[in-house]
Amino acid sequence: MPLRERLRAIPARWILLGLAGLLIVVLLFGVALGPVHIPVATVFSILLHHLPGLEGLTPVTWTSAEETIVWTLRLPRVLLAAAVGGGLAAAGVSMQGLFKNPLADPYIVGISSGATLGATIVLVAGWNVTELAIGSFVLELPELGYGLMSLAAFLAALGIVGLVYRLARTGTGLPLTTLLLAGLAMSALASALTALVIYLSPQQRASIFLWLMGGIQSSWTAVGFVVPAVAIGALVLILWARDLDALSLGDEQALFLGVEVERRKRHFLLVSTLVTAVGASFVGIIGFVGLIIPHMLRLVLGPLHRLLLPASVLGGASFLVLCDLIARTVLSGVEIPVGIITALAGTPFFLFLLVRSKAFGGEFH
């Protein structure tokens, strides 16, 4: 496949720089485009204006509505999308390497069903309140309910993964097949519980359903949690990239190459879970990003994780920002859940790659 050969000849740093540039462009367009079009130059000025120390640098030539759109609505949204997308892709790469299976995704050990269960319980119980009454004093907290839901989703996701881990671990190690099966079983259990809760409270079905399809909010609170978590998590994963190379050859191989296998497996599981769960708790379940982005990039860049991991973070971030942009602009007045867009946009491209690589004699990893 000449394209792939040509791509693999490019030095890694150029590929990463290119992907970083792509992400910046996508972020700018994500802020500029929408029902109200704001010129990229104006976006730049508003962003500069908000940087500490640079307030006076540019004359204010924009309306306050534009400033609100850029700073309060769109910027947190694209940043959240980028962080969630990057985190999902990083966790996807890790799980695929860990399970030696290019079809693993970040939700494989039960994160999605756990997060869904947690969010559902909060929704159904009516704890997603927006005000707190202390005696006669009422505190208005518009993000409180959202925050509680996120917290519940996050804790439930961690709880399920922790349970799966406890179930799967033996005295000496963590057999990955058992981990996979325990993850499947616990996912089924959590999904059944979610279905039961939803069935018993029909009035909440619509909101739960929306949450399930994933949606990105304009929330600086969410950005404050997700961006640092994903940034730190992704950095740590990238530092361990060589261990992931070794682990992707099998536990014994990794051991013989000097990897503290069981400890490292636990680390990968923990960091991937944190990165995925923190995102899922704010934006719901967004499929395909964690599966398709690493897969596509592995196809063109090869499986070496030192390149694949950072490339996937950047690629996943750009992909989700783009999908979210489509989700909020393609139909005027209606916002489509972003999970639908990721599936609609990702799957055909994925299948195209699949068919093409089949035509070139397989090696579809």
Added chain:
Amino acid sequence: MEGLEAPVGGSPFLEEIAFELAPGRFVGLVGPNGSGKTTLLRAILGAWPRSAGRIELDGEALDALPRAEVARAIAVVPQQVGRDFPFRVSDFVALGRRPYFDAWGRTRGEDWEAIRAAMEEAEIEPFAGRAITTLSGGEFQRVLIARALAQTPRYLFLDEPTAHLDIGAQLALLDLVDRRRKEAGLGVLAVFHDLNLAAHYCEELLLLHRGRLIARGTCEEVLTPTAIAQAYGTPVRVRRHPITQRPFVLPLHGLPESPAPGAPLVHVIGGGGTAASLFRLLVGAGYRVSTGVLNLLDADLEAAEALNLPAITEAPFAPISAEADAALQRRLQEAAAVIVAPVPVGPGNLQNLHRAAEYAATGSVILWEPRGLAPLTDHTGGAGAPILSALRANAHRAGSGDELVALLQRLIPTAAPSGG
């Protein structure tokens, strides 16, 4: 102290096993399938449970060392490695440097040098840029060796490194390892299926059977027919390789049982490999068989010795001496029949044919004239012609194995052949 001391105990399946691997030594681990060879390697390396025995790596307890330090000392070439991801060959070899990386995973000059040297030694540079998933089994085996060499270990464990290779590639690969051993003092512990390959390279062998160490020592001490029969359940004869003088194991599987001591004796006159196929046929038909006079190093003599047949021998390329001739005459008095293979007749072995012709005057001689072999020919320049024509006049002829056995049974009515 330097070396790897491995007392392995408290392990499922493996009994107490102890051995040492000194730097620069080549130790072979042999034994039948399922005897615990791979398991022993894994137990030493901590990939198989083990509760007793303190394994010492250059004087330090292996279990207490960080895995990276163990990997800097011991590299492993496994039997099989899943190729789930298409790593580039050079990247795959570079994984051998994993135990040397610092927390930031940076590759330093000495890492590149080790990778380059390993790829050069294993001669895999021509496909350095290819994906490992596209390599043949033999090519991938060399890549695995290169990765292990890039690890610059002090000890190398090879788990049946040559299982998928042709004989030339096997030797090339083991030579490569052996060179590192001689040049860098690498201690090698290698699992072998092929005992002759093991004998060719190893200074010491460990023979495992059902998780127990049943023999340990030099190749000569370990490769005995008794030990091999016990471990592998098959009869063998142990010879010496004609050139290297290393023990050489010949499987005797499918060979007939020795005939009864009272069975009639058939003497075979052959040479140059013309009679080799007869021995097995005749022993199988229940006859005692002898042969000679044969020169030492003759192919027929090798075959006769493999079957433990008594043979009258003469020095290499020497004509038949008076002593050998006398021995032949004594043997012919005892023989119930004589078979003459289509041997080229020259001055050196003419005496054999002379005695056969004499015997034919009173006893049964069969000329063995199988298809595919030129018939008995005279190369003496005339001196042998009368002897050969006398022989032809009195001898029976057989052109196939069945014909020969049927003829013998008619000629020696007292015989009660078994089997065949």
